[in-house]
Amino acid sequence: GTSCSSPGFASVIALINDRLVAENKPTLGFLPPWLYGTVASSGALTDITVGHNSGDDGFDAAVGWDPLTGLGTPIFDKLLAAALA
Numbered sequence: 001g002t003s004c005s006s007p008g009f010a011s012v013i014a015l016i017n018d019r020l021v022a023e024n025k026p027t028l029g030f031l032p033p034w035l036y037g038t039v040a041s042s043g044a045l046t047d048i049t050v051g052h053n054s055g056d057d058g059f060d061a062a063v064g065w066d067p068l069t070g071l072g073t074p075i076f077d078k079l080l081a082a083a084l085a
Contacts, residue, residue: 012076016083028083035071038085044078045071
């Protein structure tokens with residue numbers, strides 16, 4: 001789970017910040033306002049709405065944020081476009 005996805009997403013943010021620096025723009029910094037505001041409404045995330053993790057006390061995927069899939073799967077090109085906008 002997170003031990004794999006967190007470093008992967010951190011590398012995506014590092015690539016976006018690198019591009020922002022190259023264009024003399026400020027880096028993203030504290031991510032929640034950007035993720036829950038700009039990104040959530042930009043189509044830069046694929047919302048996973050079907051699924052359940054194993055176990056009796058597991059979680060179900062749902063529309064929007066959920067504890068199983070978070071905000072969804074990031075789409076790099078759209079994240080980059082949202083950051084550069």
